[in-house]
Amino acid sequence: MIDGGFLQVWSYRALFLLLAGGLALVALLPINTAEPGIPRPDLLLCLVAAWTLRRPDFAPLWLIAVAGLVLDFLLFRPPGSWTLALILAAETLNRQAQRDADPTFAVEMVQVAAAVAVAHVVNRVLLVLVGAPRPSAGAVVIEILFTLLAYPLVAVVSVLILRVRRPDPQSGFGF
Amino acid sequence: MARYREDENFGLVVRRIVLGGLIVLCLLLVAVWRIDNPRIERLRAQVVEAIVPRLEWALVPLTVMTRMAGDFQSYSRLYEQNQQLRRELQQMRSWREAAIQLEQENARLLELNNVRLDPELTFVTGTVLADSGTTFRRSVLLNLGSQDDVRDGLAAMDGIGLVGRIAGVGESTSRVLLLSDSASLVPVTVQPSGQRALLVGDNSVAPLLEFVENPDQVRPGDRVVSSGDDGLFPSGLLVGQVALDRDGRFRVRLAADYGRLEYLRVLRAQPRAPVAPPIPVGEAGAAQPDGEAAPADTTADADAVPEVPPGD
CATH class of the missing domain: 2.40.10.340 (Rod shape-determining protein MreC, domain 1)
Structure with a gap:
């Protein structure tokens, strides 16, 4: 039993890294070099949120940090800045998950919105503190909106296809 | 029961320590990036170096496929494009004529001026x-x-x-x-x-x-x-x-x-200006002109x- 659980947890951790790598790959594709216009949703943040709320052991903080740091380096962000935002977002979500073990999806959306806001506020404060160049506020707001729009999709894929569900068997689907 | 609680407490403490450590690590990284930028950027170049070439097998076909999809979409506008290209071609012909004339003129003027173009470029x-x-x-x-x-x-x-x-x-x-x-x-x-x-x-x-x-x-x-x-x-x-x-x-x-x-x-x-040796600032400034x-x-x-x- 312990062995089975162990194997499951680690294979999901590997899957998490794989998905993060896939997201990095998509971000790196040299397709749209001209249009800086529309911000893309931060799918890694969605993934972190969906998994942390359901199975925090599948996406532990250190694993999030590893994925975040590699992405920071690859996407030429100040290394560590967005990682910190991801970690703090994950931590807020984890606390909320402990308080309310089985929220409805509407409540979950509110929790995620709060976490996304925390991530962007932390990131911005940090960038202001070190005096690094930062994106315009409007673009950030649009990115937050897109991220929240993308979240239900990521959550559905996580639950139905990847079968990342709350361990509690009473809650049906585990949504 | 008491034991279970202890375990839970232990887990909580570990989680807090990990969280604190990661926060400090991230803050440190950002601070070092700010203070000693070239070093971290070198590190970044090494990370990119280690990862991106290895992804080439996936990046290249994906890119080509998406571009092909884009091209395929543009087939639907074939007629329009054809017209547009014809118009552009016509314009280009007149430009070509102008370019040839300018080239000859330029050659003459260069000769007059005795300009040496930088051959080492x-x-x-x-x-x-x-x-x-x-x-x-x-x-x-x-x-x-x-x-x-x-x-x-x-x-x-x-x-x-x-x-x-x-x-x-x-x-x-x-x-x-x-x-x-x-x-x-x-x-x-x-x-x-x-x-x-x-x-x-x-x-x-x-x-x-x-x-x-x-x-x-x-x-x-x-x-x-x-x-x-x-x-x-x-x-x-x-x-x-x-x-x-x-x-x-x-x-x-x-x-x-x-x-x-x-x-x-x-x-x-x-x-032509070998990268300035990292010695006196005053001298480097003088050497720059x-x-x-x-x-x-x-x-x-x-x-x-x-x-x-x-x-x-």
Whole structure:
């Protein structure tokens, strides 16, 4: 039993890294070099949120940090800045998950919105503190909106296809 | 039960420690990045070097496939495109005629002036591996690196116009900071009037033209070329055309096709000013004018040549 659980947890951790790598790959594709216009949703943040709320052991903080740091380096962000935002977002979500073990999806959306806001506020404060160049506020707001729009999709894929569900068997689907 | 609780407490403590450690680590990294930027950027170049070439097998087919899908969509507009191409071809024919005449004239004038073009300006062509830009930073990764003699600050062009400069070099990869990035600053000359200005990226497709000496003499449609005043870029590289935006500011419509950055040429200027030895600051400052003297000469010549035809 312990062995089975162990194997499951680690294979999901590997899957998490794989998905993060896939997201990095998509971000790196040299397709749209001209249009800086529309911000893309931060799918890694969605993934972190969906998994942390359901199975925090599948996406532990250190694993999030590893994925975040590699992405920071690859996407030429100040290394560590967005990682910190991801970690703090994950931590807020984890606390909320402990308080309310089985929220409805509407409540979950509110929790995620709060976490996304925390991530962007932390990131911005940090960038202001070190005096690094930062994106315009409007673009950030649009990115937050897109991220929240993308979240239900990521959550559905996580639950139905990847079968990342709350361990509690009473809650049906585990949504 | 007590034991279970203890375990839970233990887990909580571990989690707190991990959280604290990670927060400190991230803050430290950002701080070091701010304080000792070159070191972290070198580290970044190494990370990119270690990862991106290994992803090439996945990046290249994916890119090609998406581009093909885009091309396929454009089949539906085949007729329109055909018409458009015919029109453009007609225009091009007249331009070709003009170009040939200008070339002959230019050759004559060059001979008269006895201009020596810089023979040591060579280039190396690379493929765009990845678009490493986020929404807020515009840059691409190139499969050329220090082993191809690519260094920081070199100019990168597509077939037609300037694309950006090299910022960050690994062994076999390098990053090109695009002209549209908000950190990009390039001194330029607006062509018929010879006005000096600065091309300032602002994350939009068309960078701003700022600090124009005399804005009255600049008109939309004027050609913009690099001036070489920074001592980094050779002078006379085509950048684009002046355009007016809605707020009445000058912008530059870039000549390079930013929608399809596939192959880029990196211009290797001759190593005329060897990278200043990291010794006295005063001496390095004194040595700089020497290094810039050579490009300044060519700038003057390059400016002198185009100024003749309008009078002709």
